[in-house]
Amino acid sequence: MIMAVTEICLGTKEESSKVENDAIRKKCSRVFHAGGARLVLCGRTWEKLEALYDALISVTDPSVVDISCIRDVAKEILNCYGCVDILINNASMKVKGAVQSISLELDKKIMDANYFGPITLTKAILPNMISRRTGQIVLINSIQGKIGIPFRAAYAASKHAAVGFFDCLRAEMEEFDISVSTVSPTFICSYHRPPAPGNWEASIWKFFFRKVSYGVHPVEVAEEVLATVSRKKQEVLMANPIPRAAVYIRTFFPELFFAIVASGIRERLKTEEES
Numbered sequence: 504m505i506m507a508v509t510e511i512c513l514g515t516k517e518e519s520s521k522v523e524n525d526a527i528r529k530k531c532s533r534v535f536h537a538g539g540a541r542l543v544l545c546g547r548t549w550e551k552l553e554a555l556y557d558a559l560i561s562v563t564d565p566s567v568v569d570i571s572c573i574r575d576v577a578k579e580i581l582n583c584y585g586c587v588d589i590l591i592n593n594a595s596m597k598v599k600g601a602v603q604s605i606s607l608e609l610d611k612k613i614m615d616a617n618y619f620g621p622i623t624l625t626k627a628i629l630p631n632m633i634s635r636r637t638g639q640i641v642l643i644n645s646i647q648g649k650i651g652i653p654f655r656a657a658y659a660a661s662k663h664a665a666v667g668f669f670d671c672l673r674a675e676m677e678e679f680d681i682s683v684s685t686v687s688p689t690f691i692c693s694y695h696r697p698p699a700p701g702n703w704e705a706s707i708w709k710f711f712f713r714k715v716s717y718g719v720h721p722v723e724v725a726e727e728v729l730a731t732v733s734r735k736k737q738e739v740l741m742a743n744p745i746p747r748a749a750v751y752i753r754t755f756f757p758e759l760f761f762a763i764v765a766s767g768i769r770e771r772l773k774t775e776e777e778s
């Protein structure tokens with residue numbers, strides 16, 4: 504089985520705020536490697552890929568990928584291995600800030616990394632999968648592809664766009680027996696840490712997005728990706744009950760959702776003024 508775990512090279516690392524460094528790629532690679540897959544690791548930092556390669560101790564072929572040469576890389580992978588059975592789109596760039604404080608250029612970079620990256624690679628691999636009438640495409644996305652959280656506009660927009668694309672693709676690929684899956688975690692963290700003390704700790708906003716959801720461990724995400732692939736699940740939302748409820752509230756009671764989110768912002772501004 505040939506599997507590609509992808510990272511698309513765009514922008515600078517300084518522009519992204521990282522929560523859990525490279526965690527999912529490492530864990531996914533380990534889980535799939537342990538399951539017997541032959542991995543093609545793609546990313547922009549050769550040293551990291553080599554380190555992961557060494558850790559995996561396998562016949563892995565690390566490739567550094569830039570979005571401008573992505574078709575060539577896909578071609579090289581197909582020439583080398585003949586096919587890709589499972590494509591996992593994991594790379595992402597995060598940014599946090601008020602809409603007016605983020606430049607349009609950075610907005611575009613986020614969109615390139617989180618939307619155009621996965622779709623470029625998917626489109627490059629797809630003809631081969633279609634001709635073989637088999638294959639699995641997984642998008643590691645985020646709950647922010649379903650709900651918009653303040654100060655994450657560019658990230659949320661890119662994740663919404665990616666979900667829209669892969670939802671359409673799923674329907675189109677059914678006749679070719681190619682499965683398309685999205686796995687959307689909330690927060691990923693390697694340990695459970697209590698939230699920092701603060702005045703607006705008690706706000707509903709914090710309650711919704713921090714206090715109750717300390718996040719899932721990267722290993723849990725990797726195992727869920729493995730389960731998604733083996734059971735050909737279409738959509739997985741990895742969320743604790745409260746963020747999960749937020750998704751339903753956003754869908755069925757949007758005005759309530761918007762009011763809760765806005766109250767969180769007001770609470771935050773009040774706290775900042777007080778301190």
Ligand SMILES: NC(=O)c1ccc[n+]([C@@H]2O[C@H](COP(=O)([O-])OP(=O)(O)OC[C@H]3O[C@@H](n4cnc5c(N)ncnc54)[C@H](OP(=O)(O)O)[C@@H]3O)[C@@H](O)[C@H]2O)c1
Binds near residue numbers: 519526687
């Ligand atoms: N972390 C979370 O709390 C969380 C929550 C929900 C969903 N997710 C999703 O899960 C996936 C993996 O998350 P993660 O936290 O493990 O990711 P991450 O460590 O922030 O980044 C994953 C990979 O993306 C590549 N990358 C980072 N910045 C980049 C940039 N500016 N341009 C191009 N590539 C870049 C890096 O590859 P190189 O090392 O090769 O540079 C990195 O290995 C993402 O799709 C993310 O949206 C994460």
